[in-house]
Amino acid sequence: MSNYTARQVHLISRPVGMPIQENFKLVEVELAAPQDGEVLVKNHYMSVDPYMRGRMRAEAVYAQPYGLNEVMYGAAVGEVIESADSSLQAGDIVLNGAAWQDKFVAKASAVNKLEPFDPKQISLYLGTLGMPGLTAYVGLTKYGEPKQGETVFVSAASGAVGANVCQIAKLKGCRVIGSVGSDEKAQWLQDECGVDATINYKTCGDLTSALLQAAPDGVDVYFENVGGEHLQAALTAMNPFGRIAACGMIASYNNAEPQPGPNNLMLIVGKKIRINGFIVSDHADMRPQFLEEMVAWIKQGKIKSRETLADGIDNAVDAFLGLFGGKNFGKMIVKL
Amino acid sequence: MSNYTARQVHLISRPVGMPIQENFKLVEVELAAPQDGEVLVKNHYMSVDPYMRGRMRAEAVYAQPYGLNEVMYGAAVGEVIESADSSLQAGDIVLNGAAWQDKFVAKASAVNKLEPFDPKQISLYLGTLGMPGLTAYVGLTKYGEPKQGETVFVSAASGAVGANVCQIAKLKGCRVIGSVGSDEKAQWLQDECGVDATINYKTCGDLTSALLQAAPDGVDVYFENVGGEHLQAALTAMNPFGRIAACGMIASYNNAEPQPGPNNLMLIVGKKIRINGFIVSDHADMRPQFLEEMVAWIKQGKIKSRETLADGIDNAVDAFLGLFGGKNFGKMIVKL
Numbered sequence: 001m002s003n004y005t006a007r008q009v010h011l012i013s014r015p016v017g018m019p020i021q022e023n024f025k026l027v028e029v030e031l032a033a034p035q036d037g038e039v040l041v042k043n044h045y046m047s048v049d050p051y052m053r054g055r056m057r058a059e060a061v062y063a064q065p066y067g068l069n070e071v072m073y074g075a076a077v078g079e080v081i082e083s084a085d086s087s088l089q090a091g092d093i094v095l096n097g098a099a100w101q102d103k104f105v106a107k108a109s110a111v112n113k114l115e116p117f118d119p120k121q122i123s124l125y126l127g128t129l130g131m132p133g134l135t136a137y138v139g140l141t142k143y144g145e146p147k148q149g150e151t152v153f154v155s156a157a158s159g160a161v162g163a164n165v166c167q168i169a170k171l172k173g174c175r176v177i178g179s180v181g182s183d184e185k186a187q188w189l190q191d192e193c194g195v196d197a198t199i200n201y202k203t204c205g206d207l208t209s210a211l212l213q214a215a216p217d218g219v220d221v222y223f224e225n226v227g228g229e230h231l232q233a234a235l236t237a238m239n240p241f242g243r244i245a246a247c248g249m250i251a252s253y254n255n256a257e258p259q260p261g262p263n264n265l266m267l268i269v270g271k272k273i274r275i276n277g278f279i280v281s282d283h284a285d286m287r288p289q290f291l292e293e294m295v296a297w298i299k300q301g302k303i304k305s306r307e308t309l310a311d312g313i314d315n316a317v318d319a320f321l322g323l324f325g326g327k328n329f330g331k332m333i334v335k336l
Numbered sequence: 337m338s339n340y341t342a343r344q345v346h347l348i349s350r351p352v353g354m355p356i357q358e359n360f361k362l363v364e365v366e367l368a369a370p371q372d373g374e375v376l377v378k379n380h381y382m383s384v385d386p387y388m389r390g391r392m393r394a395e396a397v398y399a400q401p402y403g404l405n406e407v408m409y410g411a412a413v414g415e416v417i418e419s420a421d422s423s424l425q426a427g428d429i430v431l432n433g434a435a436w437q438d439k440f441v442a443k444a445s446a447v448n449k450l451e452p453f454d455p456k457q458i459s460l461y462l463g464t465l466g467m468p469g470l471t472a473y474v475g476l477t478k479y480g481e482p483k484q485g486e487t488v489f490v491s492a493a494s495g496a497v498g499a500n501v502c503q504i505a506k507l508k509g510c511r512v513i514g515s516v517g518s519d520e521k522a523q524w525l526q527d528e529c530g531v532d533a534t535i536n537y538k539t540c541g542d543l544t545s546a547l548l549q550a551a552p553d554g555v556d557v558y559f560e561n562v563g564g565e566h567l568q569a570a571l572t573a574m575n576p577f578g579r580i581a582a583c584g585m586i587a588s589y590n591n592a593e594p595q596p597g598p599n600n601l602m603l604i605v606g607k608k609i610r611i612n613g614f615i616v617s618d619h620a621d622m623r624p625q626f627l628e629e630m631v632a633w634i635k636q637g638k639i640k641s642r643e644t645l646a647d648g649i650d651n652a653v654d655a656f657l658g659l660f661g662g663k664n665f666g667k668m669i670v671k672l
Contacts, residue, residue, distance in 0.1 A: 054606070227601060249602045260596030265563060266585045268613035270390070275611040277604035 004031045004040065004081075007313050008071040008101040015056055017256035018324065023056070024317045027071075031105050034084040039094075039108050043078035046099035046313075046334045047126040048320040049160070053253040063281075074099035075131055076336075077114070077122050088113060095125050102313050102336045117295045127160050127331030128305040129294055135280040136164035136223075137290045139245035140172075142283070143276040144221040148173035151215050153234055156225035158185035158306070160331035161247060163193060165223045167303050170194045174221070177214045179207075179230060181326040188329070192304045201230070208233040218242075227251045232262035235273070244275040254324055306330030340367045340376065340417075343649050344407040344437040351392055353592035354660065359392070360653045363407075367441050370420040375430075375444045379414035382435035382649075382670045383462040384656040385496070389589040399617075410435035411467055412672075413450070413458050424449060431461050438649050438672045453631045463496050463667030464641040465630055471616040472500035472559075473626045475581035476508075478619070479612040480557040484509035487551050489570055492561035494521035494642070496667035497583060499529060501559045503639050506530045510557075513550045515543075515566060517662040524665070528640050537566070544569040554578075563587045568598035571609070580611040590660055642666030 005028050012025045034040045052074060055066045066072045076099040080092040085108035088094070094111040098104045116122045127133060139161075146152050152169040156162045157178025166189060169176045178189045179199045186198035197214040204210040211219070211233045218239035224231060227249025234244065252259060267273065297303040308328045310319035316334045323332055341364050348361045370376045388410060391402045402408045412435040416428040421444035424430070430447040434440045452458050463469060475497075482488050488505040492498045493514025502525060505512045514525045515535045522534035533550040540546040547555070547569045554575035560567060563585025570580065588595060603609065633639040644664045646655035652670045659668055 231601070246604050248605055252602050258599035261598050261601045263594035263596050265567070265597045266588050268611060269582050269584055269615070271613060272615055272618065273611075273613045275604060275609075277607060277609045279605070279608055282608065 004103055005029070006031050006101050006103040009313065009316055010069055011056060011066045011072055012069055014058055014068070015053075015254075018254040019053065019056065019321060021317055021321075026314065031103060034082055034105050037085045037107055037109075038105055039080050039085060039088050039111065040082040040103065040105050041078040041094060041096060041098070041111060042081050042103050043076040043096070043099070043101065043336045045078075045123045045126055046076040046316065046336060047074055047130070048099075048310075048316065048323060048332050048334060049074065049132070050248060050250050050253060050323050052320065053324075071098075072100040073097050075126050077125050078111075083108070093119075093122055095130070100313075100316065117299070123307060123309075123331075123333050123335075124298070124305060126333055127307060128164055128298065128303060129291060131280055132160035132331060133164050133294055134283070134287060134290050135247055136161045136168060137294065138280055138283045138286055139223060139247050139278060140165050140168050140221070142286070143245035143278060144169075144223060144243050146172050146174045146221045149175075150220035151175045151177065151217055151239075152221040152223065153177045153179070153211065153215065153219045153237070154223045154225075155179045155230040155234075156248075156250065157195065157198070158189055158329060159225065160328070162223070162225055163189070163306065163330055164303065166195050167193050167297075169221075171297065171302060175217075177211070177219070179211075179226070185329060188306065192306075208236050211237045221245070223247065225250060228259070228262070232264055235262060235264050235267045235271075238267070238271055238273060240271050242271060242273045244273060246275055246277040250324070308332050310334045312336065340439055341365070342367050342437050342439040345649065345652055346405055347392060347402045347408055348405055350394055350404070351389075351590075354590040355389065355392065355657060357653055357657075362650065367439060370418055370441050373421045373443055373445075374441055375416050375421055375424050375447065376418040376439065376441050377414040377430060377432060377434070377447060378417050378439050379412040379432070379435070379437065379672045381414075381459045381462055382412040382652065382672060383410055383466070384435075384646075384652065384659060384668050384670060385410065385468070386584060386586050386589060386659050388656065389660075407434075408436040409433050411462050413461050414447075419444070429455075429458055431466070436649075436652065453635070459643060459645075459667075459669050459671075460634070460641060462669055463643060464500055464634065464639060465627060467616055468496035468667060469500050469630055470619070470623060470626050471583055472497045472504060473630065474616055474619045474622055475559060475583050475614060476501050476504050476557070478622070479581035479614060480505075480559060480579050482508050482510045482557045485511070486556035487511045487513065487553055487575075488557040488559065489513045489515070489547065489551065489555045489573070490559045490561075491515045491566040491570075492584075492586060493531065493534070494525055494665060495561065496664070498559070498561055499525070499642065499666055500639065502531050503529050503633075505557075507633065507638060511553075513547070513555070515547075515562070521665060524642065528642075544572050547573045557581070559583065561586060564595070564598070568600055571598060571600050571603045571607075574603070574607055574609060576607050578607060578609050580609060582611055582613040586660070644668050646670045648672065 189195040222234040228251040525531040558570040564587040
């Protein structure tokens, strides 16, 4: 019989506008031993992602909201400590949806055994090889449909999703322009990821002018992570029959009051633009193909990953809040 | 040798905001006789359409702007008066792009001979059987992709495009909600076109609430003719995987200064909405199929058309300006 204590982060009040530490509480709970068919897992890494802000609202659009005074959920990579199911054994590495806690007991069928391509890089399954990487892959290839020689504009370009979009677009033979919030991120995108041009949206002045200058041949594909001014600039710079893969609009996630949108939506008609909103969970069918291509690209050094690691569950909330100030450089991960 | 005088409407200054009479001038010109390969055409009907407002700007997005101190262009149906080409003879009815004038000389190859399904209804080739009808057909079937039992919301629903969208959607087995600017138009849509529910956006109060009430099962397809508040309401009412066919955004055509867009664009992501801007001229390949289906529907009484006729080229500018005040009921046409 196990005798474990788990530490969990609970949502104790719903944020209004930007979340604050007081919306969350670190709670210790005793875990019962795994029953027949269950496993006890110790999480090594957990993910914090912008989408989690949406789950903190009372009404969620495409998924259940987080419950109050309950542990939140999200992606994590852990290791089986005790198993009461024949499909898993102690030492197995598992991808799971039970983040925001350092240990948990669950049905064995609720976790996914990983065969990591490199045991030293299991955190990649939360980023480049996980949901953010698949998001980049699906959004760019299925909805952006970039053709060789076209120009791809990526917002939040050094983020967990954006950096993968940039690099996949380069592999597809495109000219890539990335928008980021610091010169250091811009440098990394250009030096390490082969991005052709970068815009620091915080210092560039008028974003539309900056984009028009960076994209003399116009923009064919816009990968939308931000919304607001970025969308407005992209619409102005886009070529006829341009495609927008709308993955997120982080600029608006923490607005207590809705903010007006771009003033040039009419261009959607005249330029015959296609916009596809999408949620990665609808595209699980593309995961095997994604993993095969992505692992190959990583091994060949064609896809670089950058992570920002926070240390311990005590810092998980801080890591999450940092996403909205652009404190992450690449994928933000909490090492448990 | 002919000795004809043509009356033409010229654009003499570019409108700022809402166009005014003083932006236009009626001009008389002498026509030379048709040379070899040319025809002289007398127009019986000309079209005024919202898209023409875009052509009055100095920079047009998808077509050449109208020149200053030149006759404008647009669709018209006329009759050959003199022919110097073997392909056409006097009395032939021709669809042409030489509106805003009562007579003109052109290459025979620049006009299209019609075989009208009913010689008394040749004006239909400017509306239900013309560009607006094809716009409705392409936008709804190719981009809206309505499925039996789904709910379709149409803005500017009694207009030249909208009324056809409503009726084709009914033929596809959908529940149809139309937004209009008068109770008389609403009544016609319900009584004659079989539309299930209507909203008078001028008197309904909050448009989003009115739409949510009219669409208890949500909106699956939104046919966008208006923009602004209509788009915002549609996004709020839409179901997951909803489709928006973006045909026009008339609410913004006369803004001297760009106006902010909807405040809920983030819903595009969460609801996985697809938006397709489109211009009918890219879809000429669908015209034969469209004409075949549409003529059959008209003959069977399944598609009704309503026209507002203005009398004479002296009233053409008034007719055009009336489009922006909703003065047209169905297709606005000038009888020459």
